[in-house]
Amino acid sequence: MNRYAVRIGSVLALGLSFHLGLFAFAGAAENAAYIYDGKRVVFETLVHTNSGPAVSADDPGLHQLVENAGGSITWDADNQYVLVTFPGPTVISFAIGDAHYLIGSVSHPAAFAPFVRDAHAFVPLNDVLRALKLPPFPPALAAADVAPTATPPPFATPVPSPQPDQLAQVTGVDVQAQSGSVTIRIGIAGNGAYEWHRLRPPDNRWWIDVHTAKLATAPIDQNGGTLVSSVRVRQQGADTVRVALSLPASEQVDVTPGADGIMVVVSNLTAAGAVHGSGTFGSIVTANASPLAGPAASPAVRYVPANPHLIVIDPGHGGSDPGAVRGSLQEKSLALDIARRVRDILVARGWQVLMTRTDDRDVFAANDSARDELQARDDVANSRGARLLVSIHVNSYVNSGPHGVATYYYKPSDLALAQSVSRRIAAELGVNNNGVIKDKLYVINHAAMPAALVETAYLSNPDDFALLQSGSWRQKVAQAIADGIADYTESN
Ligand SMILES: [Zn+2]
Known part of the structure; x- marks a missing residue:
């Protein structure tokens, strides 16, 4: 249970700023006018990739389209995100290097992974247009507005009816x-x-x-x-x-x-x-491909662990905070049991493992704030330069409907770890797998290293409740998490 979730919508409150100035673009960018929703739009940074048109997040035409729809768009270079925000709030987020984008917490496949070129972030134009409920590129050319020297892009060439x-x-x-x-x-x-x-x-x-x-x-x-x-x-x-x-x-x-x-x-x-x-x-599609043959490798800063042999396992809650409760079953005890099993498997495989708690206690202090308690868990991992952190929880809901496992991530560097763990959960557990979910959970957001949070099952669902009471099922959960960590560390 994540009582301390901070919704991604809160980024709206951070006072976003972005560079709106025109920039000299080195490359085969087009500068052509189009009509969207009856309004003239000029893209100044349009480039064609093998997987479709790309525009920079600070392209004036893209800004105009988003602002016409009541939103704003920003490129967060530190966190390698492009965010399109609407009042509501609805947030559409693109992460550099990830061929999916999120509308809220729902993942959609993108035409290609956003990439950075000359310090500008390029996003798949058609995915943004789809999110804005606009027709895909190219729309009707604004013929009267196009400068005589401008040649229509090859996309605008009608495909002749086939013989x-x-x-x-x-x-x-x-x-x-x-x-x-x-x-x-x-x-x-x-x-x-x-x-x-x-x-x-x-x-x-x-x-x-x-x-x-x-x-x-x-x-x-x-x-x-x-x-x-x-x-x-x-x-x-x-x-x-x-x-x-x-x-x-x-x-x-x-x-x-x-x-x-x-x-x-x-x-x-x-x-x-x-x-x-x-x-x-x-x-x-590729006839006019720019020198950009595909998404360029982004120079994202990689976390380098001071101790690459150390894995930190965080059993959720503890001490004065029981987490979710049903009858005599408490989240804090279940999380600790599963975490110990994960630790034992990892130790047997040669890893150093540190748990944020090994018994029933608060990590910071009894009846402390959620922030102090969660930061204390991050401090355990951050101060030792651990390779990765996995936090283990048990879920609960106001009715008995939701069930199954979900794996959370937030930072771009978390995604591969969360995916590895989620794959093993799907393959080994045979339960409802709710997949990988992006959420700004404190403990993963404030971990310096790749981190994931696993909500193993719902205490509030009768079938999940029965599974959680079974030691052999908790062992299978631990095995899947440990195997996911192994898959991740072998390829990252
Ligand atoms: Zn919890």
Whole structure:
């Protein structure tokens, strides 16, 4: 239970400021006028990537679009975020290097990961437009407003209606299962557009229609392993090829178009939000690609642990603060039990492990403030330069409905750790996995190192309550968390 959550909406109160000045842009940026919602908009920093148009967060045209919608946009270079905020508050956040964006706490796949170039943060234009409920780029060109020398971008070139021999050819699919994900490459020769759709759980069917295309092989029926029970490819009408996936659960599906087809990645994170999307594939998209071939590596400052062998485990609550309670079961005792089990597994694997508490006590002082108590836990990890911190909690809600596990992160550096832990929870526990959730929780936000907070189950849900009473289930939770930490440390 996170009684001390500070909603991300509170960033509105921080007095955001941003650089609005025009800047000299070194590169093939376009300067062209478009009409959105009947208003003339000039993008001054528009560049084309292989995965779609990008604009800088301080582009005057982008500012105009966001401000027309009543919002504001800012680039937080320290925290490597671009935030679009609306009164309400609604916050849309893009993190540099993360190919997802959040609307509130709901994650959506982005066309590409935002990147930094010449100290300016570039975001996927079409994802911002979608969030603003505006049509994708390019809208109708503002012909009368365009300077005579300006050439329309290649996106504005209408794709001629296809003759039979001009249809794109779907040449096949390649299905590769990895640990925790399946990559499906749809090979396509030619240019065109696609759209994808998914049905809400528990149906979980997902399909992508490749338009102005002909299937150049026999129909395909293939098994995709545990994450994708079937991959079916069919000609659908005269000029559409449909690739349909049967998913056993509501997995996350990311779609990335390229010059030679479309890549679809299914991963066992819980999907959130988006039920359809669209885009274009083929060389038309890349014909005018700028020198920017793809998202540039961002020079984000990396945390260097003073003690790379040390892991800090934080059992939530304790002492005067029981956390969530149901009958004789208290969150503070369950969290401590699971944390001890995690510690024992990690120690057996050769890690140094420090717990913020090893018995039933307040870490700072009895009946202290939430801030003092949580900062004391961060101090344990920060003062020793630990490699990472994992905080363990048990959830509760006002009714018995919500159930399952959720893994929280906040800083960009937390995400990979949270994803690793969440993947193992999904794979090993067989319970409802609510996935990875971004939230400005004090203990993870104030940890200098990558940190994650696991809400293991709901005391308020009868099935979860039964699981929490089982020592063997708590051992399985501990095993999954330890395995997630192992996956993370092997690749980070
Ligand atoms: Zn808690």
